[in-house]
Amino acid sequence: MKKHFSLLLILISFQAFSQKIPIPGSVKRAISQTDTVTIRNHIAYLADDKLKGRMPGTEGYQMAVDYVVDQFKKIGIQPGGDPGQYTQKLILRKxxxxxxxxxxxxxxxxxxxxxxxxxxxxxxxxxxxxxxxxxxxxxxxxxxxxxxxxxxxxxxxxxxxxxxxxxxxxxxxxxxxxxxxxxxxxxxxxxxxxxxxxxxxxxxxxxxxxxxxxxxxxxxxxxxxxxxxxxxxxxxxxxxxxxxxxxxxxxxxxxxxxxxxxxxxxxxxxxxxxxxxxxxxxxxxxxxxxxxEFDSHNVVGLIPGSDPRLKNEYVVHSAHLDHVGIGRPENGDSIYNGAHDNASGVASLLEIARVYKNGKAKPKRSVLIVMVTAEEMGLVGSSYFAANPTVPKSSIVANVNTDMPTVIAPLLSVVPLGAEHSSIMGNVKFAADYLGLDVEADPEPEQNRFVRSDQYSFVVSGIPALHIKYGNKSNVPGFDMDAFIKEWRAKYYHRAADGMDGIFNFTAAKTYVQLNFLISYSIANTLEKPRWNPGDLFGMGSN
Incomplete structure (x- = not known):
């Protein structure tokens, strides 16, 4: 019964999104030129031992902040944080x-x-x-x-x-x-x-x-x-x-x-x-x-919209910049590098920003690229940003979150956690169709992943949001993707083994970037802003 209800919501959302978004040739070329070498280089820097696991309040986390700010400047992304800054300051209290x-x-x-x-x-x-x-x-x-x-x-x-x-x-x-x-x-x-x-x-x-x-x-x-x-x-x-x-x-x-x-x-x-x-x-x-207490920072970049009216509305890309720092030694290694969690997510957003700029994409709505602090401490940085954004809160129309894409096998299907509650599911279908991907329901609802990543902070603030996770489709006959993912997670998730010498599929990383770019691009260029499905419980408290 629960599965039938979820599929019905998905079908309703698909039908509600009937407008086709034209993609200019320059944007198509930029999408096709998504650079796996650049993605790998971003991950390699952020997951290097010298950052010591990117724990907020440490020199390593500040190095990660400085790196993202420097990349925003090189790409040509404008400051979107505190006035004139790429950063948003907040106070963390333990x-x-x-x-x-x-x-x-x-x-x-x-x-x-x-x-x-x-x-x-x-x-x-x-x-x-x-x-x-x-x-x-x-x-x-x-x-x-x-x-x-x-x-x-x-x-x-x-x-x-x-x-x-x-x-x-x-x-x-x-x-x-x-x-x-x-x-x-x-x-x-x-x-x-x-x-x-x-x-x-x-x-x-x-x-x-x-x-x-x-x-x-x-x-x-x-x-x-x-x-x-x-x-x-x-x-x-x-x-x-x-x-x-x-x-x-x-x-x-x-x-x-x-x-x-x-x-x-x-x-x-x-x-x-x-x-x-x-x-x-x-x-x-x-x-x-x-x-x-100590100070920490979210990092925020801005891609201004081109439409005179819609540029005052914002689509937010988010990914958490932090990880868990130094922990219990495992096989002589005590630095928890967080290459997948979530250096890969940050790298994805940096490449999405580059696709926007290289493709001379001119989204009607503005786009914010937000790297949040202290996700591993309880969604703290995103909770702060969602409640106290650097733009008027009522102007944020959607959040596309990226957390541990888990790009370890060909990406043939995806699970858009949270999208079934709003018209954003239509944007997912648009992007997935363009890339030839299947859309699946959550294969592991017992993991409660929806409340464990930063999109949840936006949802409880009344903002439609989603988080794309890997699906179970495989191109290898008899291959059990679900079992493979669970074995990988047991070895790498929040473990010292999550470094650059682990398993990566950078072709899948490229597809993941393309998908999330197309989702935000379609939201930014659809005249009607995302809306909660009729009667949806999350939408009851929306702004």
Whole structure:
């Protein structure tokens, strides 16, 4: 049923995109001349040991920033960052829980108190906005903690204002698309929903994941605005007084004294039977956080539009410039170079910029080439840019994100994550048809890839977005592309082995660049700006 629903959305989007975009001869020549040597050279520099894994806040990351700025200048791309600059400055803050300070208490209606045990009953989320997190309130069970317009809400029938919500990981049955499942199951989204409903604190329980470390390091990273009044990231951004993870034993204990059967309630909420209720307890929690800050930068280049009116609208290409730095040694190597993740994505965008310039492409809308920081820290740089872009936020019509293209085999089919929610799917079909590529549905929805890359930051800001991933089509009879990708990922993904001596298919890299260029080019030249599909849940909050 879910697959049929997704295919229906794809068909609707294909039909909605009926306008053919003319491609001038100069642009066609530039597309055909996409340079695999240049792509390889970009990757080789960004993945060199001297950049030491491009961790934000290090000299290596600054070298990557300087390299991209220099390439923008050589290509002829205009500054698109802070006024007159190629960079957008932001503040990154790391928060670490001081475990010894973490306390939590239950009080029943008779005034009896019960102290909970750190790392047995609860673990705190670091609070990015306060050195001390604290709060109290009546406990309210809110099922999965989801609020899905027109479909289902765990908040129906309960008032959580000034209270502490308890919710379980996951989502109910019946959510139709894998991208929506990823979104509504995201802890960050659940925390934001609790805050929007007026809760003062939140406790998220995953009954399937036990606590195993008695003294864990609990840390988070966010971006701050210059006034340090607002945090941006994919997870908990400090809008609640506190946020905790609760253990299954903690949840079981609450239910033993509630008059409710936990197993039955879990079955009921799975089938979308609202089972929210108020516990006969008051809950309080407090803990302190050690915080440190440093400056980092997104890098932004501008290709101005040619149409007098449409040039004030923008299509954003994005790719993350950072990686994870220096880590645990593997086979004597401790530098995690990130050649595929995401030097290859940055190289792709630099080549896309070159295709625009070499082809003398004059897109009607303007195009921004944005290399974001701190994706590996939780989509932090893109969260900041999407909420605080260097152009008016309402003028951004679409995002085309590039993250770890995984160009390790011939690229014959693609998976446009997120495109099924908007008319952008038509632009994908236009570009794929031009290149003779097949378009497939996500073969690994359980990976939740849609909320793990920077396009998600744009989507939650109301901007239609997509992220092209590899498909499973192969030109070798009997070859199992899915198994090959999984074996590759186990060896290279976030591993020290992800260097230039790994597996690369630069013909596939060329095709990937051509595809993403054509997607943005067609969006930039279509008179009607991208729109969410009718009734799409992501489009409900669009600008």
């Amino acid at each position: 928060s670490v829980v001081n475990n010894a300070t973490a306390v939590a208490t239950l009080k029943d209606k008779n005034g009896n108190e019960h102290s909970l045990l750190f790392a047995t009953d609860f673990l705190p989320y670091p609070h990015p906005m306060s050195a001390k997190a604290s709060g109290e309130g009546t406990l309210v069970f809110v099922g999965y903690g989801v609020d899905i317009p027109g479909l289902y809400s765990d908040y129906d029938g309960v008032n959580v204002k000034g209270k502490v919500v308890v919710m379980v990981a996951g989502v109910p049955d019946g959510i139709p698309a894998s991208t929506l499942i990823s979104h509504f199951s995201s802890p960050g989204n659940k925390m934001n929903t609790a805050f929007a409903k007026g809760a003062t604190g939140a406790i998220l329980v995953n009954p399937a994941v036990p606590f195993t470390n008695p003294n864990p390091t609990l840390q988070s990273n966010v971006a701050l605005n210059p006034e340090k009044t607002t945090a941006y990231g994919r997870g908990f951004v400090g809008n609640l007084g506190f946020a905790l993870t609760g253990s299954k034993s903690f949840l079981t204990g609450l239910f033993l004294n509630s008059g409710k059967n936990l197993d039955q309630v879990l079955v009921d909420i799975k089938s979308r039977k609202n089972s929210s209720f108020e516990f006969p307890f008051t809950f309080s929690a407090s803990y302190t956080n050690t915080q440190s």
